[in-house]
Amino acid sequence: MxxxxxxxxxxxxxxxxxxxxxxxxxxxxxxxxxxxxxxxxxxxxxxxxxxxxxxxxxxxxxxxxxxxxxxxxxxxxxxxxxxxxxxxxxxxxxxxxxxxxxxxxxxxxxxxxxxxxxxxxxxxxxxxxxxxxxxxxxxxxxxxxxxxxxxxxxxxxxxxxxxxxxxxxxxxxxxxxxxxxxxxxxxASHWPTMRALVLVASAAQKDVSSTSGMQTTVATSGLFPHRAKVVVPAAMAKMERAILEKDFATFADVTMRESNSFHSVCSDTQPPIFYLNSTSHAAIRVVEGINKVAGKAIAAYTFDAGPNAVIYFEEENKDSVAGTVQALLGGLDGWKGKTFETQDTTKLDQKAVGVLKEGVTRVILASVGEGPIKTDESLILATGEPVNK
Amino acid sequence: MxxxxxxxxxxxxxxxxxxxxxxxxxxxxxxxxxxxxxxxxxxxxxxxxxxxxxxxxxxxxxxxxxxxxxxxxxxxxxxxxxxxxxxxxxxxxxxxxxxxxxxxxxxxxxxxxxxxxxxxxxxxxxxxxxxxxxxxxxxxxxxxxxxxxxxxxxxxxxxxxxxxxxxxxxxxxxxxxxxxxxxxxxxASHWPTMRALVLVASAAQKDVSSTSGMQTTVATSGLFPHRAKVVVPAAMAKMERAILEKDFATFADVTMRESNSFHSVCSDTQPPIFYLNSTSHAAIRVVEGINKVAGKAIAAYTFDAGPNAVIYFEEENKDSVAGTVQALLGGLDGWKGKTFETQDTTKLDQKAVGVLKEGVTRVILASVGEGPIKTDESLILATGEPVNK
CATH class of the missing domain: 3.30.230.10 (Ribosomal Protein S5; domain 2)
Structure with missing residues (x-):
């Protein structure tokens, strides 16, 4: 051996x-x-x-x-x-x-x-x-x-x-x-109809890493302690219930508020951290527009420590949500050949639409999925060398 | 009569x-x-x-x-x-x-x-x-x-x-x-050396009026109550003392944190309110750069309900602050013929410098000043008609 x-x-x-x-x-x-x-x-x-x-x-x-x-x-x-x-x-x-x-x-x-x-x-x-x-x-x-x-x-x-x-x-x-x-x-099987559409706003490296950024927030943001102690515990309780009840309206409401709360304590950091850019702001306005047209929350935006928008929606609303975005960004990579029913986009904020079209570089379509999966496909040869060498 | x-x-x-x-x-x-x-x-x-x-x-x-x-x-x-x-x-x-x-x-x-x-x-x-x-x-x-x-x-x-x-x-x-x-x-006579340089980012009407915006914040922001009850009272006490002691470093620190805190509760509003744009973000980075070069806070940014930056500084630092901005934006209107000692701007964030040059339309130079002043200059004729009619 x-x-x-x-x-x-x-x-x-x-x-x-x-x-x-x-x-x-x-x-x-x-x-x-x-x-x-x-x-x-x-x-x-x-x-x-x-x-x-x-x-x-x-x-x-x-x-x-x-x-x-x-x-x-x-x-x-x-x-x-x-x-x-x-x-x-x-x-x-x-x-x-x-x-x-x-x-x-x-x-x-x-x-x-x-x-x-x-x-x-x-x-x-x-x-x-x-x-x-x-x-x-x-x-x-x-x-x-x-x-x-x-x-x-x-x-x-x-x-x-x-x-x-x-x-x-x-x-x-x-x-x-x-x-x-x-x-x-x-x-995933409890609520398998959850979908995510990622709008990749930029592949540039971020200015402030999450690791250093979050500790600067802890050290300097006056609003942060209230978020950690009061805002998030309330959001956790609401979100767990929304997931268990498959209540998309509440899921969407908490998701969007949470994203906004997180980015707000980032910008309350000294010096302020801005992960969202004008493309991100435009994505928010377009999601708001989609929900307004639908008369209820059928799409929810969220942003991590970067400008990419992740838009959650349910399969039953794929045309209203992904179809609207595809009507605007259908020419980009990432649609994997899927075609949604095209939507009327004239009721959206046209300034936001223009900024979005200019700022998004590709999309990624995904579903809720499984945890780690064991595979026989190896990246290491029997000799011990990586397969790609 | x-x-x-x-x-x-x-x-x-x-x-x-x-x-x-x-x-x-x-x-x-x-x-x-x-x-x-x-x-x-x-x-x-x-x-x-x-x-x-x-x-x-x-x-x-x-x-x-x-x-x-x-x-x-x-x-x-x-x-x-x-x-x-x-x-x-x-x-x-x-x-x-x-x-x-x-x-x-x-x-x-x-x-x-x-x-x-x-x-x-x-x-x-x-x-x-x-x-x-x-x-x-x-x-x-x-x-x-x-x-x-x-x-x-x-x-x-x-x-x-x-x-x-x-x-x-x-x-x-x-x-x-x-x-x-x-x-x-x-x-004003207590601290007469305070100056303000306004960078007008856009003359466009704002999207959300302060009147409706602030009440949406009160109604929907999870972070807002903490700002009103905890953050601002502490800032008030610090700022009053800073003014009475003419302590610019503390004045600058509180001014910048307050601006950030205010805009953070705006973006924590549902739907989020964004008054700052990329030009505003660039102005923040340039002020940070000016302070870094000086080795202390000699400039303080603040933003009201719009993208214009107001940069406070003291007369003794006019060259380091206004001179740096003039080196970047000297071609714009509003300098009133004043020429500051030109500064080396190579240590500033050059991406921010580029965005600032593109986004600022004019500057306004001002000093701390007096309250309302009675004047004999009338805008109404003896006939009762406005002078400009």
């Missing part, structure tokens, strides 16, 4: 929060100042594919993303490696028949099927896939919630990508973070 | 808040949810000139602004007319030798020396001038603070334009608004 390559592969999904995570009460352990909720998007549309391998043939732990070697010395990656090895090591101690995989160097190879820098929460899918792949390699009997405690230390929102469907990250109370984990609010 | 034209003229200043007014606890009486503080700008640069006349020759109350007749039937204008007439009427009742001016129709003619729609608080200067001119015409023995109670009912922030220098609008506690008045924090 000396030069054997042990390996396991998985895919993991992107999640887009509808109650937002922004602020750490413990930056080292990635413990948040408030709970959050997200929708997991289908991996056919957006996913990270990761193979974890270990072998005495390897000389050191390595991580490669989209064919680029990454620095693994950071505390976040180290925390994930350490915690997973520790769980494997405990198994090995209890059962001497087990191979001592925990002592072997790891080689992780990962690929995203979407642009890393597009502000699409690639680190969430990435760390979820990394943790899930190593857990599979080590044959850990850990539940997704147990693994979420580890993935959280890689990237906070990664903990939510260990589940499909509708997922809550409970902030927890303990200093050691053991109760700051992700749980399923409802599986 | 039947056809005599009685008249009196005044000018009144614009004020730019450094602790912001946003939200009414009583929309009818214009009673605010929080106190505010402003700096009064010099009337040589920005002013409303108003003549108030009354005569039995007139058939009804009229108000003309920049040669356009206005509707005077609104509750705000009516409240000002009613309260001022009531004070005059009390004088007439007490002293039968006084002319019964309170019974005569009023003709008000007003002119701004700046574009009304540029988002430069024209209603504040306008109502302050209207109230001050009628009070002079009626020879009311009322103090500026007493008149501020009336001007407040015309336009909230107008109450602060009845004073020069540094002015607080105390929100008051009473239901009838009798204690919601403006007071002087310090006269």
């Amino acid at each position: 000396p030069d054997t390559i042990y390996q396991s592969s998985t895919t993991a999904p992107v999640n887009i929060a509808v109650v937002k995570y922004w602020g750490k009460r413990d930056p080292k352990l990635n413990l948040p100042t408030n709970s959050s909720i997200s929708v997991t998007l289908s991996q056919a549309d957006l996913r990270t594919h990761t193979t974890a391998a270990c072998s005495s043939k390897f000389t050191e732990d390595t991580l490669e993303i989209n064919s680029k070697l990454q620095d693994v010395s950071g505390v976040r990656t180290q925390a994930c490696f350490r915690e997973l090895r520790s769980l494997r090591s405990a198994l090995e101690s209890a059962d001497s028949s087990l191979l001592k995989l925990s002592t072997l160097p790891l080689r992780i190879v990962s690929e995203n099927n979407f642009p890393t820098a597009a502000g699409l929460a690639s680190s969430a899918a990435g760390f979820a896939a990394l943790v899930r792949a190593i857990a599979n390699l080590y044959e850990l009997p850990a539940s997704p919630t147990e693994l979420s405690r580890i993935a959280r230390q890689g990237s906070g929102s990664a903990c939510r990508s260990l589940f499909g469907g509708y997922v809550a990250w409970q902030m927890g109370e303990k200093d050691d973070g053991s109760d700051s984990v992700a749980v399923e609010v409802a599986p | 039947p056809d005599t034209i009685y008249q009196s003229s005044t000018t009144a200043p614009v004020n730019i808040a450094v602790v912001k007014y946003w939200g009414k606890r009583d929309p009818k009486l214009n009673l605010p949810t929080n106190s505010s503080i402003s700096v009064t700008l010099s009337q040589a640069d920005l002013r409303t000139h108003t003549t108030a006349a009354c005569s039995s020759k007139f058939t009804e109350d009229t108000l003309e602004i920049n040669s356009k007749l206005q509707d005077v039937s609104g509750v705000r204008t009516q409240a000002c007319f009613r309260e001022l007439r009531s004070l005059r009427s009390a004088l007439e009742s007490a002293d039968s030798s006084l002319l019964k001016l309170s019974t005569l129709p009023l003709r008000i003619v007003s002119e701004n020396n700046f574009p009304t729609a540029a988002g430069l608080a024209s209603s504040a200067a306008g109502f302050a001038a209207l109230v001050r001119a009628i009070a002079n015409l009626y020879e009311l023995p009322a103090s500026p603070t007493e008149l501020s109670r009336i001007a407040r009912q015309g336009s909230g922030s107008a109450c602060r334009s009845l004073f020069g220098g540094y002015v607080a609008w105390q929100m008051g506690e009473k239901d009838d608004g009798s204690d919601s008045v403006a007071v002087e924090v310090a006269p």
